[in-house]
């Protein structure tokens with residue numbers, strides 16, 4: 001994270017880190033009997049600032065490439081998946097893209113375990129002034145990260161997850 005902030009000339013990494021709050025989740029998936037509901041959870045972008053994932057050896061995490069193709073993450077004991085979430089998109093004024101992903105366990109009798117650390121900000125997220133200019137005008141209004149999560153939870157917009165941040169906080 002510090003490297004990303006530095007690369008954008010931002011000296012505010014400490015205040016970002018001080019306001020970060022982390023959620024740790026353990027997840028378990030197996031191939032459902034009903035093949036139609038095999039895609040679980042719904043394809044989405046995370047609402048976090050950034051997410052870190054680690055898992056056992058059972059494949060299942062799929063990420064959409066720029067060309068719209070699903071790519072299956074190849075697990076290994078030493079690999080982590082680090083994904084930008086919607087809040088990072090807004091902070092960077094759209095420079096950073098959120099990772100669109102889903103979990104689909106396709107192998108019979110396999111259980112996939114994953115460990116996710118999701119980083120959220122306490123308080124407001126505002127695009128730094130230096131990341132807004134004529135070439136790239138402001139794309140997102142400042143917003144409270146917890147309000148954004150409440151908006152997600154209180155609506156059926158999960159299914160429109162890919163563009164949720166743009167829908168709610170887009171200028």
Ligand SMILES: O=C(O)CCC(=O)C(=O)O
Pocket residue numbers: 027046053055061101102103114115116
């Ligand atoms: O289990 C995983 O690897 C991903 C879970 C996930 O996408 C999420 O909890 O948002």
Ligand SMILES: [Fe+2]
Pocket residue numbers: 044045046101
């Ligand atoms: Fe996710």
